[in-house]
Amino acid sequence: MWDFVEQLITKHKEQYKKSLENKLERDNQPGDGKFKSFLELLIEFSGEQGGYSDTELREETLVLLLAATDTTATASCLASVLLANHPRVQRRLYDEIQQVLGESERTLDNLSKLKYLDAVVKETLRLYPPAPVTVRRCTADIDLPSGLTLKEGCYFLVNFWGLHRNPHCWGADADQFRPERFLSATPDQLAAFMPFGHGPRSCTGFNLGLASVKLSLAELLRHYRLRPAAGYRLSRREPLRVTFDIMLKHVHNFEVQLEKRR
Ligand code: HEM
Numbered sequence: 001m002w003d004f005v006e007q008l009i010t011k012h013k014e015q016y017k018k019s020l021e022n023k024l025e026r027d028n029q030p031g032d033g034k035f036k037s038f039l040e041l042l043i044e045f046s047g048e049q050g051g052y053s054d055t056e057l058r059e060e061t062l063v064l065l066l067a068a069t070d071t072t073a074t075a076s077c078l079a080s081v082l083l084a085n086h087p088r089v090q091r092r093l094y095d096e097i098q099q100v101l102g103e104s105e106r107t108l109d110n111l112s113k114l115k116y117l118d119a120v121v122k123e124t125l126r127l128y129p130p131a132p133v134t135v136r137r138c139t140a141d142i143d144l145p146s147g148l149t150l151k152e153g154c155y156f157l158v159n160f161w162g163l164h165r166n167p168h169c170w171g172a173d174a175d176q177f178r179p180e181r182f183l184s185a186t187p188d189q190l191a192a193f194m195p196f197g198h199g200p201r202s203c204t205g206f207n208l209g210l211a212s213v214k215l216s217l218a219e220l221l222r223h224y225r226l227r228p229a230a231g232y233r234l235s236r237r238e239p240l241r242v243t244f245d246i247m248l249k250h251v252h253n254f255e256v257q258l259e260k261r262r
Contacts, residue, residue: 005061008039009054016043038064068205072212074130074247075121077254078240079217082124082177084226084256085234089179093120094221107218111211114218119182121213125195126170127177128240130248132161134197160194175239222261229255 036044039061046052052060083090096116101107111117135157142150150156167174169192170181186193196203203209220226232252234240241251 001062001065002058005058005065009043009057009061012037012039012043016040067203068208070247071130072209074249075125075209075213076216078128078130078248078250079121079124079213080220080226080256081234081240081250081254082127083120083217083221084228085240086177089120089177090221090226092116093217094225097218097221101218101222107215107222108211111214111218114214115183116179117214117218118210119179121210121217122182122193123177123179126164126193127175128242128248129160129164129195131195131246132159132244132248134158134160158197163192163194166192224258225261227257227259229257231255 039057042052042057042060046054046057083093093116096114100110100113104110135155137155138150138152141152144150164170165174169187169189191198194202196206196209228234229252232238242248243251
């Protein structure tokens with residue numbers, strides 16, 4: 001990852017230098033409305049006093065790359081394993097995709113019409129938030145309704161995994177995979193569902209993340225039927241087993257079987 005990021009930065013720095021040399025020519029070109037990438041903007045703001053140092057450039061780029069890709073990939077893989085093991089949900093989702101998309105080749109334009117897909121992705125993120133915890137530092141004493149006080153300067157962990165399975169918010173079946181719950185009323189408590197965090201430091205890419213997971217699932221399901229892996233099948237007694245470092249990981253390596261649809 002480091003090498004990749006280094007190459008990316010070197011390439012964009014060279015391009016930026018060239019574009020400065022050709023500035024006059026570029027400015028004179030009509031309609032040069034090319035979008036700038038996040039990295040290009042960071043490079044533009046670096047090098048000067050108060051700008052980004054090379055180390056900061058590397059770290060910011062790496063954080064964005066990991067925050068954007070590993071989370072989205074983990075969410076798509078977890079949803080695939082759940083769908084493979086819940087054939088009824090998979091059938092309903094496939095029917096919706098067929099109904100909305102038909103023979104159309106473009107999924108992106110119709111994403112907002114795929115309501116059950118939205119529910120499936122949210123239910124996956126509820127039960128298995130790819131980043132299951134976050135950490136905050138108290139900048140002032142906070143008195144909690146329980147009577148506990150979080151003291152200024154201490155760090156505390158926000159446990160999304162626990163919040164998302166709290167029966168007070170989600171009912172007695174909080175541990176079950178039931179996407180339909182997102183088609184009806186969801187809990188009133190703002191913090192009952194926060195796979196992307198909450199507040200000013202929450203996920204900056206949540207819309208892109210949600211859209212990416214939905215697109216990949218819709219495309220996958222259009223072409224393949226998902227089946228449980230040969231070695232194991234989920235059940236009440238055998239729930240999905242995950243481990244956790246920064247990101248959730250499936251202990252069985254996200255294995256599923258794909259059967260081509262005709
Ligand atoms: C399903 C996909 C994703 C999930 C589950 C996810 C989840 C999260 C979570 C839990 C946080 C910490 C929030 C907090 O502490 O309150 C976070 C932060 C962040 N995410 Fe995402 N994320 C996803 C996709 C993305 C994408 C696609 C991008 C970028 C294009 C992105 C960029 C970021 C960045 C930059 C932060 C740090 C924000 C800050 O510290 O101010 N994420 N994400």
